[in-house]
Amino acid sequence: MTIQIPENDFGQIRVFAIDGPLSKPVLDKTPDGLRQLLGTDALDPTFIDIVKVDDLGPMQLSDYIAQGYDIPTADHDLAAVNGIEGFAILILSSAAGGQAVTLRPANGVRHITTYVPDARLTPVQPLTAKSAEGIIADPPAKPAKSDARIGGMIAMYALIAMFLLVGLMIWVAG
Template identity: 45%
Template sequence: MTLTIPANDHGLIRVFKVTDPLPEGLSDRTPEALLALFGTDTLDPTYIDVVDTRDLSGLTLLDYLNQGYDIPPEAAVDPALRDLHGIAVLIMSRASAGRDVTLTLAPQVTHVTTTGAPARLTAPAAPLTSDAATGTVTGSKAPPSNAAMSGRVATIALLVLFALVALMIWVAS
């Protein structure tokens, strides 16, 4: 089975169940282990999490996703996610580093679900070409406001008063 993470993917977590045999270095997310499971070593392991549900100390995988990744509790309605036990690999959108990545799943890997809040906005693919987007902005620097001028006058007055007080103390001593 193949699965493609698109280049513009954002905010999603793909959940995979992995059964035995586990590749060497999976818990460390080594490129070799990722290549053995997903058919590619171009994924950024910083954005991949390997979770053994038996090590969650009383938490369910849903609790872990809710507390660690801010996945809303509504994800609990997904029975595939609710019933997942054993080794789970979580691949975040950022693991693809902004490029299309095709995953070729090994026989012991099953795509359980994709969860999260996808991005609602995308950047324009091409530069803006309208007449309003061309040209340069002209004009000079705006004159200082009345409040700015009052602040400058007050600062100068305080400096003069400081100098007078310092002079009076120096003469008196």
């Protein structure tokens, strides 16, 4: 059996069940371990999750996927996913890196389901507030300068002129 991950696949999680124990290279997600398990080493191990179902304790595998990956579980998949014993492999779309990848799972590796994110778009609601009506006017012009500001500017120019005049007098006297 082969499973194709298409080019530019996004947001999906492929769930596999494994019969029997796993070797150390598989648990470490080395290229040789991935090739041995999935028939390819073209996947990024960062986006592959190997879950020992017993380590989840009272949590179901479907709950782990729903809470850990924020993907709601479909009702028709619950029994199959929660029925996995031993190890489960979760392969995220990101593991393929946007490239098309063909998986050839080894004997004892079964594809259970593929979770697809719900991509519903909500319709646009018209804005009903009064502020949403009309045309936005140009920003208001700069406010007029206050009398205090104008007086401060005149005093500053007078001080600069006096400084220059005193400097000139010292230079001529020297």
